[in-house]
Amino acid sequence: MGRKRTKSGKIRLAEVAELAGVSPITASRFFRNPEALSVAKRTRVESAARELGYVPNLAARALASQRTEVIGVLIPSLTNNVFSDVLRGIYDASEGSRYSIQLSNTRYSILQEEKLLRLFLAQKPAGLIITGIDQTAESRAMLEAADCPIVQIMEIGPNPVDMMIGFSHYDAARAAIRHLFDQGHRRIGFVGARMDPRVQRRLDGYVAAMKDAGLFDQRLIVTTATPTSVTLGGALFADLLAREPDIDAVFCANDDLALGVLFECRRRDVAVPDQIAIVGFNDLEFMASAVPTLTSVRTNRYEMGSTAAAMLIEAIEGKRPERPVLDLGFTVIERQSSLMQRQPGGLRTAEWSPAAQNDSVTNEP
Amino acid sequence: MGRKRTKSGKIRLAEVAELAGVSPITASRFFRNPEALSVAKRTRVESAARELGYVPNLAARALASQRTEVIGVLIPSLTNNVFSDVLRGIYDASEGSRYSIQLSNTRYSILQEEKLLRLFLAQKPAGLIITGIDQTAESRAMLEAADCPIVQIMEIGPNPVDMMIGFSHYDAARAAIRHLFDQGHRRIGFVGARMDPRVQRRLDGYVAAMKDAGLFDQRLIVTTATPTSVTLGGALFADLLAREPDIDAVFCANDDLALGVLFECRRRDVAVPDQIAIVGFNDLEFMASAVPTLTSVRTNRYEMGSTAAAMLIEAIEGKRPERPVLDLGFTVIERQSSLMQRQPGGLRTAEWSPAAQNDSVTNEP
DNA sequence: AGGAACGTTGACAGCGCTACCAGCAACGAC
C-alpha cells in the first residue's frame, strides 16, 4: 500500500488527492487557485481535505515554490504604545489572509535593522513592512533589489522604496505650535526624548514654526536620548522650568511626556492651562481622560498598520495601488490643557487632511 | 558545470561545501553541531560560508528535518501594556538563539486560541508559549499530544500542560486588600474591566479577603466586559461612587483603571488618599509618577516573558528545568494613594516572594 | 469541416536540506 502516511501520521496532499480521485497537482491547485478547477473536482477535493483534516505543509510549499507566505515587519520598539496600535492594525488586516506576520524589533538602530533585513530577505518574504524612511545605504540597496513589495510606514518622505504610508511629523508639529500661537502662547518649550528620526522631525517642525514667528530660542528646547517615560517627562519639564521660568506652554514629543509634564505641574501647583499650556503627540487614550484633558495631535496608527498590511497584500497579489504614497494626515485635538477660554463643548478639533489643503501655517517650509 | 547557482542566484549549502572541499552533509553539520567536526574542516567550512555569504534556507531545513525552529506565542491582546512587556521579554530572550517567534493574538477568546493552536501545531513548532491556564478541552488535548515543550505564562495553576511561569493573581489581590486593611480601610470597592480569567481571579482574591474580614458587600463590586481604558476607570468609579458614597478605597484590576479613578477623583475634588485610597495592579511606569503617586501590585512581566522563552529554549534543546512550575511572585508597591500617614521616604514595599513564605493573609483559601 | 483557442488535467522533475546508515581511520583492551 505504499506509504500511506508519513511516520508522523500527518495527512499529505497525496492522500487527499487519492481520496478525491484526482492527481496530487490538481489537489494542490485547489488550495492555491480553486477557480481553476471544475466544480465537480473542486467539491471532491474540498470534502476529501475536510474529511482527512488536511493541513498543508508550509515548509514544503515554500521550498517548492521558492517563496514564503510571510510578511516581515520591522519596528523599532515593542514597548511603545504607538507601535502596539500599528501592530494591531497589521495583525488584524493580515488575519484571514494566507499570510503570516514575522515581527522583529530593531530597537531604534538602523544597523540592527540592516542585519534583520538581511535575515528576512534571505527567506524570500512575500512582502515587507519597515518603519520610517531612514535606512542605511546598504539596507536601501537590499530593499531596492528585493523582489517583493515593501511598505514604509509611520511617515512620508521624498523617495519611497516602493509604497509608503504615514504622515508628516514636521507638519504635525507645526500645526500643534500654530494652535498654541492661536491660543496666545509665545514662550513655547519643546520636550523630547529618545530623539529618533520622527521625533527629530517634530522638533524640526517646532523650530521652523518658532522661527517663522520670530520666537525661536534654543533654550526652550529640552531633549534627551533616553527612552521616553512619564517620569522622564516630569523631569525634563522640571529642568526646563528651572532654566526658563517664563515659559507659557510646552509641546511634548509624545503623550507620555505630556502626562509627566501634567503631573509635574500638579506637583508644583502650576495651573494648566492658565500658567502653562500642554500639548502632546499621538493622542493616546488617556489624554481625553486626564484632568485637565490634554490636547494632542491625533495620528491614525491603527489605520496606518491595517492599511499598510492591506496595501501590501494587494500588491503581493498583483494589484498595485494607484497611488503608492499615502498620507494619512493628523488632527490637532484641542482640549482643556491648551485652550485659554473654555469652550462650551470642551472639545474643538483642527483637522488637517492631506487631500484638499491650502494652509500656509502647516505647509510652508 | 552542473548547476552552480539556483536561478535566484542564491548560495546553496552545496556551494559552500564545494569551496570548503567537504561533502554537503559535513557542511550541514557545521551549522547544526559544529563540535562534531574536526577543527580543520570546521574552519574551512566557516570561512567558505563567510566568503560566499551563505544563508541557510529555512524551508528546506524544515522540510528535511521535519521540524521548524519557530516558537509559537499565543497572547490575548496586542494593545495591553502588560503583554507588550511580556513580549519584549520573549523577543529579547529568543534573540541570538536560532529560534524565531511566531506571534498570534487570541483576542481573549479560547475558541480563537483553539483555532490558532491547531494552525500552529500543524507546522510542528519547536516550542509553544501560551497565555493562562484556561484552555478548551480540545486545546488541552492538542497541547498534551504535542511533541514540543510548552510554557504557560501569566499565572500558575494546578495542572500544568508542561511548564508554567507566572504568579497567583488571587494571592496578589489578597495582598493588595490586606494592605488597604492595614491602612485602616474597610469599605473597599472593586473596579474591573474585560474580566478575563486572570482579572476574575483577582476579583476572587478580593472577595475572599473581604469575606475573611467580614466586610464583603456585593454592591462594592463594579465590573464590565468592556475592554479596559483610563476613561472607563473613571466611568466605573463614578458609578460606584453614585451607588456607594461611603467607600473609602478602590482596588482596581489594572493600572489604567486606577489612573482613570485618580482623574475622576480630581474631577470631583475627592481627596486621594484622604477620602478615597486607590490601588492598581501591574505597576506600570506612570504609577510612580502620578500625583499622588499610585500604589500598585508589581508583577514581573518582562521577566515572565524572558524566563519563559529561556526555559522553553532550554527544554527544546533537551535541558528540562528542575522545577517546571515557576512562581515569579509579586510586590505590593505602597505609594501615596493608599498610605494614610505619609512615610518619610514616600515608598514602602511589602514584598511577597514565593519561596520562603508563611503568610496567612496571602495563602489561605 | 478544419483549426485555433480555451479550460482543465496530469506527469515529471526538482526545491535545498537533513536522517539514516555505512565506511574508514585511530585507538585501546584482551
Added chain:
DNA sequence: GTCGTTGCTGGTAGCGCTGTCAACGTTCCT
C-alpha cells in the same frame, strides 16, 4: 594481533509540495 569502540566523514534517499509543460477534450470561429 584481533576485535570492539570512538570520532569523523560521506552516499543515498527522500521530506511534501509546486513549476513547467504537454495533453486532452470542448467550444467557437471562419
